[in-house]
Amino acid sequence: MEEVATMLKSNNFPEEVAKFLHSEWGISHLFPPQKEALKPLMEGQNALICIPTASGKSLLAYLSIIKQTIVMKPGTQAVYIVPLKALAREKYEDLKALSGKLGIRVSLGVGDAGEDGRGIHRADIMVCTSEKLDSMIRTNNSFLSNVSVVIADEFHLLNDVSRGPTLEINMTRILQLPNKPQIVALSATVGNAEALASWLNAKLVESNWRPIDLEYATLAQLEVEPRLVQSQNNNPHLKPPRTLSGPKSSPSWAVLKDTIASNGQLLIFVGTRKSAQSEAKKLSERLNKFVIKEDLNLLDEAKEVGAKIKSNATSSMGDELGNVISGGVAFHHAGLTSFQRKLIEEGFRQRKIWALIATPTLAAGVNLPAQRVLVRDVKRWDGGFMRPLPVMEVRQMMGRAGRPQYDKTGEAWILAKGNDQFELADDLSARYIHGDVEDVVSKLSHEPALRFHLLSMIANGGLETRKEIGSFFFSTFLGQSYGDIALKEQIDEMLNWLVDQRFIRSIGIDKKIDNETDLVEDWDDEIPEWALAAKSSVGVSLSKPTLPTEAKFGFSKANAYRELNHSNQTHVIHQGTKYKATDIGSRVSTLYIDPLSASILLKGMRRAVRRRVRGTEPVTAFGLTHLVTRTPDFFAMWAKSSDLSPDSEVSLKSSLHYDEYLDKAVLEENHLGQVKSAWCLEMWMEEFDLRVIEKKLGVSPGDIYYRIDLSTWLLFASRELLRIDDVFAGHHQHTIDELSKELDLLRQRIRSGCKADLLDLVSLKGVGRARARTLASMGVRQPSQLLSMSKNQVSKLKSLRGWGPKIVENLIEQVKSYKVNHLTERPRSDDEPLPGEEHLS
DNA sequence: TTCAAAGACGTGTAGACAGCATGTC
DNA sequence: CTACACGTCTTTGAA
Numbered sequence: 001m002e003e004v005a006t007m008l009k010s011n012n013f014p015e016e017v018a019k020f021l022h023s024e025w026g027i028s029h030l031f032p033p034q035k036e037a038l039k040p041l042m043e044g045q046n047a048l049i050c051i052p053t054a055s056g057k058s059l060l061a062y063l064s065i066i067k068q069t070i071v072m073k074p075g076t077q078a079v080y081i082v083p084l085k086a087l088a089r090e091k092y093e094d095l096k097a098l099s100g101k102l103g104i105r106v107s108l109g110v111g112d113a114g115e116d117g118r119g120i121h122r123a124d125i126m127v128c129t130s131e132k133l134d135s136m137i138r139t140n141n142s143f144l145s146n147v148s149v150v151i152a153d154e155f156h157l158l159n160d161v162s163r164g165p166t167l168e169i170n171m172t173r174i175l176q177l178p179n180k181p182q183i184v185a186l187s188a189t190v191g192n193a194e195a196l197a198s199w200l201n202a203k204l205v206e207s208n209w210r211p212i213d214l215e216y217a218t219l220a221q222l223e224v225e226p227r228l229v230q231s232q233n234n235n236p237h238l239k240p241p242r243t244l245s246g247p248k249s250s251p252s253w254a255v256l257k258d259t260i261a262s263n264g265q266l267l268i269f270v271g272t273r274k275s276a277q278s279e280a281k282k283l284s285e286r287l288n289k290f291v292i293k294e295d296l297n298l299l300d301e302a303k304e305v306g307a308k309i310k311s312n313a314t315s316s317m318g319d320e321l322g323n324v325i326s327g328g329v330a331f332h333h334a335g336l337t338s339f340q341r342k343l344i345e346e347g348f349r350q351r352k353i354w355a356l357i358a359t360p361t362l363a364a365g366v367n368l369p370a371q372r373v374l375v376r377d378v379k380r381w382d383g384g385f386m387r388p389l390p391v392m393e394v395r396q397m398m399g400r401a402g403r404p405q406y407d408k409t410g411e412a413w414i415l416a417k418g419n420d421q422f423e424l425a426d427d428l429s430a431r432y433i434h435g436d437v438e439d440v441v442s443k444l445s446h447e448p449a450l451r452f453h454l455l456s457m458i459a460n461g462g463l464e465t466r467k468e469i470g471s472f473f474f475s476t477f478l479g480q481s482y483g484d485i486a487l488k489e490q491i492d493e494m495l496n497w498l499v500d501q502r503f504i505r506s507i508g509i510d511k512k513i514d515n516e517t518d519l520v521e522d523w524d525d526e527i528p529e530w531a532l533a534a535k536s537s538v539g540v541s542l543s544k545p546t547l548p549t550e551a552k553f554g555f556s557k558a559n560a561y562r563e564l565n566h567s568n569q570t571h572v573i574h575q576g577t578k579y580k581a582t583d584i585g586s587r588v589s590t591l592y593i594d595p596l597s598a599s600i601l602l603k604g605m606r607r608a609v610r611r612r613v614r615g616t617e618p619v620t621a622f623g624l625t626h627l628v629t630r631t632p633d634f635f636a637m638w639a640k641s642s643d644l645s646p647d648s649e650v651s652l653k654s655s656l657h658y659d660e661y662l663d664k665a666v667l668e669e670n671h672l673g674q675v676k677s678a679w680c681l682e683m684w685m686e687e688f689d690l691r692v693i694e695k696k697l698g699v700s701p702g703d704i705y706y707r708i709d710l711s712t713w714l715l716f717a718s719r720e721l722l723r724i725d726d727v728f729a730g731h732h733q734h735t736i737d738e739l740s741k742e743l744d745l746l747r748q749r750i751r752s753g754c755k756a757d758l759l760d761l762v763s764l765k766g767v768g769r770a771r772a773r774t775l776a777s778m779g780v781r782q783p784s785q786l787l788s789m790s791k792n793q794v795s796k797l798k799s800l801r802g803w804g805p806k807i808v809e810n811l812i813e814q815v816k817s818y819k820v821n822h823l824t825e826r827p828r829s830d831d832e833p834l835p836g837e838e839h840l841s
Numbered sequence: 842t843t844c845a846a847a848g849a850c851g852t853g854t855a856g857a858c859a860g861c862a863t864g865t866c
Numbered sequence: 867c868t869a870c871a872c873g874t875c876t877t878t879g880a881a
Contacts (some may be wrong), residue, residue, distance in 0.1 A: 085858080111859050131858040163858065249846060272854055274872060314866065334856050339866090359855050379869065381854040386869035417870090592859045633859080640853070706857065716860055752865085768865035802866065844881080852872085 002028040011042050012071050016101040031056050033207035046183040046202035050193050052210050053399045057186045061151040064184050068149035076148035080127040083154045084365045085110045092127040130166045135592045138460040147181045150174050155187035159440040165449035172476045191439035199477045212402045213409040216433045220421035222254055227429045253286050255374050256355050264371030266355040269397045271377035276331040280357045284327030301352035302328040315690045315701045332358040335700025363397040372411040373401040394432045442478035450494050451595050458504050459581035459589035467513050467575040492573050501599050503585030507578050514576030587724050591717045597631035604662035605722040612735045621746050623660035626678040628714035630663050639672035650676050681711055685749040715747040783815045
């Protein structure tokens with residue numbers, strides 16, 4: 001019997017598991033680090049596992065889940081936490097396949113999940129993003145009561161400024177569960193693994209072992225100098241340096257040519273989107289010429305993919321992508337649509353594309369290995385300065401080299417640029433190849449994180465007194481690293497802010513608690529060093545030290561906001577002070593928005609109501625859209641320096657809507673970025689062509705879709721806040737109802753990208769704004785009118801570009817069955833209120 | 842004629858979680 | 867307090 005089967009049998013696993021692993025995934029033996037980790041895992045111990053990508057972390061997680069939920073404690077549940085929706089889907093599919101014969105259910109918990117997310121808490125295994133888990137706990141705080149094992153994937157992301165704190169709060173909650181589920185944290189190599197492990201009360205398993213060798217080298221003046229080999233055999237030796245042939249002005253072309261010569265694929269990491277696109281273009285042209293000159297047929301399949309993308313393109317970026325792919329090279333960044341991204345990743349995996357030029361997106365999430373990786377840029381513009389990338393991030397990029405199925409060795413090269421290339425190469429090697437990885441540092445003390453989670457813990461987390469709040473935050477990784485005293489001031493300040501905003505209120509003092517804690521309070525008045533370290537985050541953050549905008553956003557911006565409100569009275573806080581969330585506060589917490597966003601939206605909604613009641617100033621779609629772009633949850637577009645001049649289009653647009661703003665940024669720069677974002681959404685729902693928006697604003701389709709997503713979410717929140725707000729007298733209710741309907745309409749229009757008259761049509765499956773507009777131009781305004789089209793019209797429709805007989809017939813069928821299903825549901829006359837009857841929303 | 846190389850100038854800078862109820866080109 | 871790459875335009879020199 002093979003190794004895995006024996007091992008599983010001795011652990012009382014059902015036989016199907018070993019069979020499945022062998023036949024479906026081809027797994028019959030374990031890698032050394034897997035063996036090492038397996039013992040504590042099977043014993044049910046907590047573990048922090050830091051091993052390289054592709055050395056089988058996921059399998060360890062899957063086996064722990066089966067051991068706990070089937071072998072040890074049948075009927076209990078497992079939670080698998082991941083940072084990205086794409087990863088969640090990947091793990092979900094894996095687990096579904098694996099558990100198929102075991103009779104257990106897997107569910108997917110991500111923000112936009114369909115049916116699979118519906119009954120998530122009834123499933124045996126729940127795969128979810130950190131945020132979705134947090135959100136689900138907020139709406140149901142017994143959510144984890146039956147959980148026996150928790151997997152935390154990409155655990156080093158605890159270090160991330162915007163996403164890390166949520167993971168940290170999740171883990172803190174899990175550590176405090178009475179049922180003490182097993183915790184399995186999977187992480188890349190980090191500097192302070194011991195500290196993290198001890199916080200998790202976990203056994204630490206660390207290893208550098210890789211399933212295939214990885215050869216690290218630097219590239220200077222076209223000379224490849226091997227620096228380190230990570231090998232599974234014990235005597236790794238460095239190859240002698242060699243020099244690539246090719247122009248010195250284009251080292252990436254030299255590398256690509258060399259890679260193709262050895263029949264491999266190349267992954268290049270660059271610092272900006274623009275770089276990715278232009279490098280892809282250059283390489284594509286060169287490769288094309290090379291192929292023609294040498295009379296090779298390397299690009300036949302690439303041309304097919306390119307044609308597919310081009311024929312599908314509704315944007316100029318799509319055109320460009322199609323062009324470069326036809327030359328066997330693609331670029332990859334967040335401006336792509338999900339369709340394009342998928343096609344590229346597929347094309348690269350199937351070896352149709354020879355090189356992929358990517359921004360750091362790719363290093364963190366997608367599992368897309370290549371035979372060779374070239375890190376071209378090791379610096380990045382961040383917070384106003386060019387900074388060297390963290391070691392952890394560059395290691396992640398380099399770790400993408402080598403594909404287990406195809407390559408014997410993976411190669412990861414770092415490019416040295418500039419004058420003293422050989423000297424720089426030595427430095428790069430020392431820092432990124434031989435140097436230590438940074439520590440993971442908690443970012444929970446950052447103001448937005450504290451604000452967000454403090455409200456949540458009071459509203460839905462069961463914390464009441466100041467003392468309970470303090471001890472909860474003391475048990476976080478932040479508190480465990482630095483002690484609770486240092487956090488005291490920040491927590492108190494934030495509690496006062498939340499009280500001022502009426503998200504929470506103080507409901508008296510628990511004298512018993514207050515008396516037992518007295519003098520401990522005044523220990524430390526100076527700002528401790530750790531607080532500065534945690535705040536600055538320079539060089540230690542994995543994916544984002546701090547955003548250019550957000551760099552100052554933390555404390556200073558919220559303070560500025562408070563000053564604007566002139567409401568900075570300080571309430572005296574005792575250890576026994578008790579807090580309770582207001583109705584609005586609870587809703588803010590379950591809406592999952594930043595309390596500061598909620599504050600901005602509430603203020604804006606109140607202004608809108610006053611404007612409507614008085615009838616003096618306008619409340620417009622643009623004004624409402626602009627309001628949501630004002631919130632910190634909306635990632636506003638950035639105004640270019642050319643936009644800042646008073647006669648730029650954006651500036652003109654801004655003054656055109658001067659009297660419509662329900663709230664305005666203090667900084668003109670920020671304001672123009674928000675106007676730009678609102679304008680983008682306006683053009684989208686006015687049915688402007690994607691190409692037009694792209695050109696006018698200088699943005700990519702992916703950026704536009706992301707803003708659409710954000711704004712629909714925040715418009716929904718706006719409506720909810722408007723309806724729950726209680727400052728207005730009852731007789732203004734009809735104004736509120738009217739406004740909330742407008743918000744709904746606006747949200748639907750932005751979601752579908754169309755004017756109001758198409759909203760009925762776009763509700764049909766297979767009909768978006770483009771097809772709906774075609775129908776409308778043929779006189780079809782309602783889905784039902786499809787049935788009364790003349791034969792002539794129907795055949796004309798079938799022949800139109802973007803249509804076809806299949807689509808038309810499907811639509812007609814859809815409307816028919818829709819009619820059957822809805823005929824019985826006539827509006828009830830007995831639901832119409834009598835005159836004077838109290839109006840219920 | 843084509844291409845590499847280099848210098849000068851103006852310009853711009855990565856990514857992607859969350860509500861709710863169902864399906865874009 | 868701190869950079870760098872791109873696009874564009876230009877010149878020079880070699881193949």
